[in-house]
Amino acid sequence: MSVTAAKGFTAAGIAAGIKENGNPDLALVVNTGPRRAAAGVFTSNRVKAAPVLWSEQVLKSGQVSAVVLNSGGANACTGPKGFQDTHATAEKVAEVLGRGAIEVAVCSTGLIGVLLPMDKLLPGVEKAAESLSEHGGEKAAIAIKTTDTVHKTSVVTKDGWTVGGMAKGAGMLAPGLATMLVVLTTDADLDDDVLDKALRAATRTTFDRVDSDGCMSTNDTVLLLASGAAGVTPEYTEFAEAVRQVCDDLGQQLIRDAEGASKDIKVEVINAATEDDAVEVGRSIARNNLLKCAIHGEDPNWGRVLSAIGTTSAAFEPDRLNVAINGVWVCKNGGVGEDREKVDMRYREVHIVADLAAGAETATIWTNDLTADYVHENSAYSS
Amino acid sequence: MSVTAAKGFTAAGIAAGIKENGNPDLALVVNTGPRRAAAGVFTSNRVKAAPVLWSEQVLKSGQVSAVVLNSGGANACTGPKGFQDTHATAEKVAEVLGRGAIEVAVCSTGLIGVLLPMDKLLPGVEKAAESLSEHGGEKAAIAIKTTDTVHKTSVVTKDGWTVGGMAKGAGMLAPGLATMLVVLTTDADLDDDVLDKALRAATRTTFDRVDSDGCMSTNDTVLLLASGAAGVTPEYTEFAEAVRQVCDDLGQQLIRDAEGASKDIKVEVINAATEDDAVEVGRSIARNNLLKCAIHGEDPNWGRVLSAIGTTSAAFEPDRLNVAINGVWVCKNGGVGEDREKVDMRYREVHIVADLAAGAETATIWTNDLTADYVHENSAYSS
Numbered sequence: 001m002s003v004t005a006a007k008g009f010t011a012a013g014i015a016a017g018i019k020e021n022g023n024p025d026l027a028l029v030v031n032t033g034p035r036r037a038a039a040g041v042f043t044s045n046r047v048k049a050a051p052v053l054w055s056e057q058v059l060k061s062g063q064v065s066a067v068v069l070n071s072g073g074a075n076a077c078t079g080p081k082g083f084q085d086t087h088a089t090a091e092k093v094a095e096v097l098g099r100g101a102i103e104v105a106v107c108s109t110g111l112i113g114v115l116l117p118m119d120k121l122l123p124g125v126e127k128a129a130e131s132l133s134e135h136g137g138e139k140a141a142i143a144i145k146t147t148d149t150v151h152k153t154s155v156v157t158k159d160g161w162t163v164g165g166m167a168k169g170a171g172m173l174a175p176g177l178a179t180m181l182v183v184l185t186t187d188a189d190l191d192d193d194v195l196d197k198a199l200r201a202a203t204r205t206t207f208d209r210v211d212s213d214g215c216m217s218t219n220d221t222v223l224l225l226a227s228g229a230a231g232v233t234p235e236y237t238e239f240a241e242a243v244r245q246v247c248d249d250l251g252q253q254l255i256r257d258a259e260g261a262s263k264d265i266k267v268e269v270i271n272a273a274t275e276d277d278a279v280e281v282g283r284s285i286a287r288n289n290l291l292k293c294a295i296h297g298e299d300p301n302w303g304r305v306l307s308a309i310g311t312t313s314a315a316f317e318p319d320r321l322n323v324a325i326n327g328v329w330v331c332k333n334g335g336v337g338e339d340r341e342k343v344d345m346r347y348r349e350v351h352i353v354a355d356l357a358a359g360a361e362t363a364t365i366w367t368n369d370l371t372a373d374y375v376h377e378n379s380a381y382s383s
Numbered sequence: 384m385s386v387t388a389a390k391g392f393t394a395a396g397i398a399a400g401i402k403e404n405g406n407p408d409l410a411l412v413v414n415t416g417p418r419r420a421a422a423g424v425f426t427s428n429r430v431k432a433a434p435v436l437w438s439e440q441v442l443k444s445g446q447v448s449a450v451v452l453n454s455g456g457a458n459a460c461t462g463p464k465g466f467q468d469t470h471a472t473a474e475k476v477a478e479v480l481g482r483g484a485i486e487v488a489v490c491s492t493g494l495i496g497v498l499l500p501m502d503k504l505l506p507g508v509e510k511a512a513e514s515l516s517e518h519g520g521e522k523a524a525i526a527i528k529t530t531d532t533v534h535k536t537s538v539v540t541k542d543g544w545t546v547g548g549m550a551k552g553a554g555m556l557a558p559g560l561a562t563m564l565v566v567l568t569t570d571a572d573l574d575d576d577v578l579d580k581a582l583r584a585a586t587r588t589t590f591d592r593v594d595s596d597g598c599m600s601t602n603d604t605v606l607l608l609a610s611g612a613a614g615v616t617p618e619y620t621e622f623a624e625a626v627r628q629v630c631d632d633l634g635q636q637l638i639r640d641a642e643g644a645s646k647d648i649k650v651e652v653i654n655a656a657t658e659d660d661a662v663e664v665g666r667s668i669a670r671n672n673l674l675k676c677a678i679h680g681e682d683p684n685w686g687r688v689l690s691a692i693g694t695t696s697a698a699f700e701p702d703r704l705n706v707a708i709n710g711v712w713v714c715k716n717g718g719v720g721e722d723r724e725k726v727d728m729r730y731r732e733v734h735i736v737a738d739l740a741a742g743a744e745t746a747t748i749w750t751n752d753l754t755a756d757y758v759h760e761n762s763a764y765s766s
Contacts (some may be wrong), residue, residue: 003669040738045690045694046692046693046694046695046699046701047689047690047693047694047701047704047717048690048693048701049604057735070611072686074686076686076689076690076717077685077689077714077717077719078719079702079716079717079718079719080720111683112686112687112688112689112690113685113686113689113714113718113719114529114719115719157460171743213672213673214670214671214672215671215672215673215690215691216690216693216694217685217690218686218689218690219691284439287597288597288598289483289597289598289672289753289757289761290596290761291764292600293757293758293760293761294761294762296758296762297761297762300763301455301495302460302496303459303460303494303495303496303601304495304598306430306459306495306496306601307428307459307495307599307600307601308598309429309430309599310428310429310430310431310599311428311429311599312429314430318429318430318431319462321430331460331496334430334460334462335462335464335465335496336460336461336462336496336497336498351717356492364566370672371758372755372758372759374676374758375676375679375753375754375755375758376672377676378672378676378677378680378682379676379677379679379680379682382402
């Protein structure tokens with residue numbers, strides 16, 4: 001299903017030989033129209049990979065005919081040659097599809113600071129184009145995996161139109177966005193400015209609030225392509241909600257597959273003075289290594305939650321803070337609350353509620369525990 | 384030596400039974416005069432432990448006669464009862480020494496959110512007072528250990544006067560300050576405003592730039608006590624430099640004993656537009672979990688350095704950044720530099736230089752690698 005669940009799209013995923021282990025590493029998604037409106041959101045890291053710099057230019061026209069994605073190399077910090085390689089990749093896709101290169105978005109993921117093997121990538125584009133199919137969404141989703149253990153897809157179908165998508169990402173997950181490539185497609189008939197509005201609204205409260213390890217990638221890209229093939233123009237709010245649902249589902253899949261994680265942690269900040277305060281506090285808790293280790297050890301260590309809250313500039317009084325872990329209010333009024341022995345930490349999902357007692361705003365950040373497996377994976381895998 | 388290297392101080396370290404394993408857990412440092420000027424720097428965490436709230440008030444007078452320190456419990460997030468306990472501890476010290484309670488600073492370290500066993504602590508104060516000695520500095524340094532594997536002391540002796548000190552801290556090390564208790568003493572004859580100036584200048588470039596795990600404690604305290612017993616008033620610059628040296632030495636000892644660490648990482652940011660930029664970039668690099676894992680794996684993964692720099696607001700151009708790891712410029716002009724195979728990562732100290740090519744300012748942040756041992760220690764030890 002994935003990106004080909006919506007009508008008007010074909011996709012392929014093949015092994016071009018970029019990855020030395022022979023796994024699939026090249027995906028192609030093509031909008032067969034009749035429309036080709038598109039929107040994109042990119043990493044806010046100031047060190048941007050060549051494909052991000054290229055695709056940002058492509059998206060300025062609001063038109064995308066195809067997206068080519070490779071795993072096995074991020075093409076980041078690769079200088080002018082890296083940018084030439086991205087450009088050559090777009091040119092190759094344009095050539096085989098009979099489109100203009102400026103309509104071809106490029107995404108790369110993998111090791112930073114290494115040039116892509118263009119002698120393998122360019123023939124791979126031809127091979128991918130030959131295997132394009134209306135059923136190719138699954139294979140495309142598989143070809144963009146790096147340390148992902150599973151491929152991630154999501155589809156929402158409404159009355160006569162569909163939003164579908166695929167995502168990759170398992171580490172370097174943090175706001176703005178994650179090490180994360182996402183392609184969403186829809187057969188709804190919409191202009192690029194509507195797509196852009198819906199996509200930004202959706203990513204702001206989904207991918208931007210997934211923070212696995214606090215590390216922001218150089219390559220993050222989320223694209224939304226509309227073919228118009230369904231011949232339906234949905235109401236904005238209904239469409240925006242469908243996009244949000246797909247983004248939320250894919251974001252959850254990213255967290256559940258985060259490198260080395262054994263716990264998915266939902267950090268819900270309530271009664272904040274502002275939404276910004278709620279997000280700042282949520283991120284501070286989500287990034288606290290000591291707390292993440294404690295959760296790994298199934299220790300409801302609320303003191304580490306309070307010390308994380310204390311580092312923020314959010315409005316709160318220390319002696320009015322309350323913290324619940326899995327439904328037990330272990331901290332009340334900044335001090336000892338209910339018996340921590342009551343907290344059941346056996347399950348994968350852990351729910352932390354931080355009550356700032358300072359207003360009525362709320363935000364939820366998702367993160368993971370910090371584990372020896374995360375350390376092993378990231379000290380052994382050069383990425 | 385430690386806090387009793389300077390004349391005019393006695394100290395003791397005993398086992399009061401606060402720690403269940405029977406290890407030393409209570410230290411007392413007494414200024415026997417003739418002067419008792421003092422200065423203090425405290426955590427910038429807004430969630431402050433009871434002893435921090437108390438000692439901040441004590442230091443307002445610029446006079447400290449004694450410092451009582453306990454390990455085995457942080458007395459943080461313990462509400463009004465916790466504050467009463469700190470107050471009762473100061474009263475007890477005042478009583479046994481015949482001083483005023485408002486001249487007694489209190490420091491605590493250990494688990495957050497648990498009340499101290501006052502039935503053990505108060506008799507412990509009496510026991511400590513009985514064993515006060517001009518040679519007690521070492522025992523005091525031992526009694527404040529938590530997960531520290533070694534006790535930390537440092538002494539600088541100049542022409543007729545001395546600055547000495549002790550420190551504890553092994554995790555939750557981050558700016559403003561670390562989970563760190565430090566008591567410095569001097570027999571120089573100086574006013575509290577001079578002590579304050581010298582202490583703030585010293586901590587700004589030493590303890591404040593030690594960032595083991597990005598987590599800021601609720602209990603950090605650095606105290607500097609002057610007895611005047613040497614009868615010498617040194618020049619300010621000479622005194623300030625001696626204080627800086629002791630702080631720097633103790634800060635280095637904290638990093639070398641950080642929980643689970645196998646590498647000490649010196650992050651030196653050069654050619655920054657401002658010192659603030661240099662510190663911001665240094666902290667961002669020092670807190671990047673992916674980089675810290677890579678260093679643990681002896682992988683000179685400069686891409687993770689660049690992605691960390693890219694998250695800051697410092698002045699720089701991505702294509703002018705240079706990065707050296709252990710003397711090899713593995714990244715030049717934002718791209719691939721010298722062969723990363725040349726980097727020798729076998730030794731404990733790792734030196735990362737980030738050249739922002741944007742000015743002439745510099746700053747150095749010290750951190751550690753992220754290891755499975757850190758995870759194990761902090762998922763098993765409730766602190």
